[in-house]
Every structure is written in structure tokens, then in C-alpha cells.
Amino acid sequence: MGPRSSKVKKVHGHEGDAAERGRKQAVEEFTESEKKRQQIQNAQRMSELKERVKREKAKLKSYTPGDMSGAGEFEDIDLSDINAVRIAVIGPAGCGKTCFINLAETILLGEDKVTAIPQSAAGEGSLYLLPHLSSLNFRLLDSRGFFSPGESYKEELIQILSGRIRDNEPIPRPNDTYGNHRHLRDVIAKRDVALLSDCIHGIISVLDYNDPKFMEYADEAKVYRRLLKENGYSTAAVVTYKTTEAITEEDRRYHQNEAAKAIGSSIDRTFSLLNHVALGTEITVETEMTIVDILKTALLGAESFIKVQKQLEKYKFEDEIRDILTEDQRISVVDFMTSLENKYAWTKAEVNNVIEIFDNNYIDTVQRLNQKWEEVEDKITPWTIKDLIKEELDELLL
Numbered sequence: 466m467g468p469r470s471s472k473v474k475k476v477h478g479h480e481g482d483a484a485e486r487g488r489k490q491a492v493e494e495f496t497e498s499e500k501k502r503q504q505i506q507n508a509q510r511m512s513e514l515k516e517r518v519k520r521e522k523a524k525l526k527s528y529t530p531g532d533m534s535g536a537g538e539f540e541d542i543d544l545s546d547i548n549a550v551r552i553a554v555i556g557p558a559g560c561g562k563t564c565f566i567n568l569a570e571t572i573l574l575g576e577d578k579v580t581a582i583p584q585s586a587a588g589e590g591s592l593y594l595l596p597h598l599s600s601l602n603f604r605l606l607d608s609r610g611f612f613s614p615g616e617s618y619k620e621e622l623i624q625i626l627s628g629r630i631r632d633n634e635p636i637p638r639p640n641d642t643y644g645n646h647r648h649l650r651d652v653i654a655k656r657d658v659a660l661l662s663d664c665i666h667g668i669i670s671v672l673d674y675n676d677p678k679f680m681e682y683a684d685e686a687k688v689y690r691r692l693l694k695e696n697g698y699s700t701a702a703v704v705t706y707k708t709t710e711a712i713t714e715e716d717r718r719y720h721q722n723e724a725a726k727a728i729g730s731s732i733d734r735t736f737s738l739l740n741h742v743a744l745g746t747e748i749t750v751e752t753e754m755t756i757v758d759i760l761k762t763a764l765l766g767a768e769s770f771i772k773v774q775k776q777l778e779k780y781k782f783e784d785e786i787r788d789i790l791t792e793d794q795r796i797s798v799v800d801f802m803t804s805l806e807n808k809y810a811w812t813k814a815e816v817n818n819v820i821e822i823f824d825n826n827y828i829d830t831v832q833r834l835n836q837k838w839e840e841v842e843d844k845i846t847p848w849t850i851k852d853l854i855k856e857e858l859d860e861l862l863l
């Protein structure tokens with residue numbers, strides 16, 4: 466570059482300096498106001514989220530079975546026997562079941578009301594089927610973690626779902642060496658399925674992303690997936706994170722997909738959750754919202770399970786009643802009288818006489834005869850026949 470051009474540049478540079486300063490200032494001012502605007506927006510969003518969490522927590526605390534389903538969903542179904550909706554929290558050992566329940570208790574009831582105490586070491590956690598949130602109208606049941614996704618824990622899960630293993634009871638395993646609970650296995654296996662009110666209605670499945678077996682579970686958990694699906698359960702899935710490292714949105718989505726596939730849940734019923742208990746970090750309002758969403762999802766699934774079971778019960782009952790009625794009504798008075806004619810060797814004339822009386826009084830079935838007995842009994846002769854008819858009728862409709 467020659468001296469001329471440098472001169473031009475210099476002149477230009479002088480003008481440019483002023484313009485540049487102006488531009489810089491404008492940019493700074495804009496950035497500053499944009500920052501403030503975003504801060505205000507964030508603060509607003511945060512206070513809205515806090516309000517929402519507060520409302521949702523209050524709703525869960527006053528929850529009554531049926532609340533999550535739309536109005537009218539339980540119109541013709543009696544829920545009075547369901548004191549509390551029962552949700553089992555299941556998953557591999559150490560995945561964060563107890564920590565999750567601990568978080569739910571902390572945000573709904575407060576730290577001083579927590580009953581779910583997680584294992585801090587790698588050892589086995591809950592060996593009992595422990596109910597939590599017992600002061601509310603739903604329960605979270607902490608269960609014993611499984612160590613492989615294979616067949617071996619299937620029977621145990623069936624016993625929990627069917628209410629054969631009762632609240633606060635040990636969950637016995639064949640190779641348990643401690644506690645001498647093994648004898649309980651036979652006792653539990655012989656029990657009947659519990660009443661609907663004491664069975665498990667909903668499921669929260671937990672998987673720990675940090676678990677080295679995460680992918681193994683994701684591949685092989687189909688035993689549980691099938692079992693739950695076949696029995697009409699709809700599962701809420703939770704992927705827990707025990708790390709303060711930032712997780713990219715892409716990774717999170719990937720884990721969520723894998724967990725949804727493994728558990729047989731849909732993406733919108735699969736949640737990511739930071740394990741604040743294990744990390745020892747403050748529970749954020751976002752985490753509170755996630756826990757609320759998990760509980761709501763699980764309760765909705767549980768309500769639809771209860772609805773289907775109740776409908777099945779109702780149909781079964783109605784079918785039985787219908788069977789009884791049709792069986793009775795199928796017996797015509799003609800058939801009834803003919804059988805008595807043979808049994809007691811009455812004459813045809815005697816029997817026809819009685820049938821004619823019935824006919825004149827619009828009595829065609831034994832049911833009808835029973836209802837109208839007082840109207841016709843005096844017309845039946847001789848009285849020996851009348852008494853035997855009555856005796857046989859009572860016997861038949863007992």
C-alpha cells in the first residue's frame with residue numbers, strides 16, 4: 466500500500482473511529498438492555514413455574530382416586546373401595562428408586578417427613594415392600610432392586626403386582642442368607658391374588674444412566690415389559706442422572722429413547738431426572754416440576770388400570786346374573802309340571818287343569834309363578850298337588 470492509500474485510510478480511520486465508538490456504544494447498550502430483558506423474562510418464567518409447581522403440589526396433596534382422569538371417566542364406576550392408588554417403583558438395584566421416593570416426599574411433605582432413606586454405599590437397599598406418602602391418597606411402594614433383566618425376578622414382580630407380598634413385608638429371594646425370610650416364599654406363593662384395592666395399580670420404572678448395565682437393561686428388559694403390558698399396566702419411566710457434568714440435549718434424548726424402548730413406555734411418559742439426593746445438590750424448581758409430572762403420569766396410568774379392572778369385574782358380575790336369570794326363566798311351567806307329573810304320577814287331566822290355571826293368569830315361567838303364587842294358589846286343586854308344587858318351586862328357586 467502506498468502513502469496515499471494510507472492517508473486515505475487514516476482520514477477514513479478518523480471518521481471510522483467515531484462511528485466505531487458510536488456503534489460499539491449502541492451495541493453495548495443494546496446488549497445491556499437485551500440482557501436485562503432476558504433477565505426479566507427469565508425471572509418471570511421462573512416465578513410462573515414456581516406458581517405452577519405450587520398449584521400442582523397442592524393438587525397432589527389433596528388427590529382423590531379418579532382426579533387425574535377427565536370428568537365423567539368414572540361416572541358409572543364405584544371407586545369407594547380404592548382408599549389409595551398404589552404405585553410400585555421398580556428398577557435395577559441402585560438405580561435411584563429410593564432417592565426418587567425421597568425427592569417426592571421432600572417436595573410434597575417436607576424434608577422432616579421423609580421416610581425413604583437411600584443406601585449411600587453400593588449395598589442392597591430396601592429388602593421390604595415399603596409404602597411411602599401414606600398420609601396422601603396415593604402410595605409409592607419401594608421395592609427390592611433386581612440385578613439382571615432376566616427371568617429370575619419375574620415371579621417376584623408378579624407377587625408384588627398381585628398384592629401377594631403385602632406392605633411392610635420382606636421380599637424373599639431363594640438365595641437370601643440373612644433374615645431367614647426364605648420360608649415366606651412358600652407362604653406368599655400360596656396366597657390368592659389380593660383385592661383390587663390392595664394390588665398394584667401403577668408403575669414407575671427407574672433406570673440409572675450412569676449404571677454400566679444401562680444398555681444391557683435397555684436391550685433385555687422385555688420380560689418385564691411384556692409382563693406389565695399383558696396385565697394392563699401403563700408405565701411412567703424415569704432416567705436418573707448422578708452427575709453434575711452437563712448433558713447435551715442430544716444425549717439426553719438418546720437416553721430417553723433407549724429407556725422408553727427398554728421399559729415399553731412412550732417418550733411423553735419418559736422423564737429425565739437429576740438425582741439431587743445422591744449428588745447432595747439443592748432441589749431445583751425444574752426438578753420439582755419433573756417429579757410432579759412423573760407422579761401425574763403414573764397416577765393417570767394407574768387410574769386407567771383401575772377403570773379397566775373395574776369394568777371387567779362389572780361385566781363378569783352382570784354375566785353371572787344374566788346366566789342365573791336365563792337359566793331360571795328357561796324353565797317353562799309346562800316343563801315344570803310335566804316333570805312333576807312324572808315324579809308324582811299325577812294324571813294328565815290333573816296336570817292340564819293346573820297348566821290351564823297358570824295360562825289364564827299369564828304365568829309362563831317358574832319365575833313368574835313364584836311372583837304370582839298368592840294370586841293362584843287357591844285355584845289349584847287338590848291341595849295335595851298344590852302343596853307339592855309349592856315345595857318344588859321353592860326348591861328350584863332356592
Ligand SMILES: Nc1nc2c(ncn2[C@@H]2O[C@H](COP(=O)(O)OP(=O)(O)O)[C@@H](O)[C@H]2O)c(=O)[nH]1
Nearest residue numbers: 558559560561562563564583584585586590743
Ligand atoms: N455418594 C452418595 N451416593 C448416594 C447417596 N444416596 C444414594 N446414593 C447413590 O445413589 C444411587 C441410588 O440410590 P438408591 O436410591 O438407594 O437406589 P435404589 O437401590 O434404586 O433404591 C446409588 O448408587 C447410591 O449408592 C448419598 O447420600 N451419597
Ligand SMILES: [Mg+2]
Nearest residue numbers: 562563590591
Ligand atoms: Mg432402594
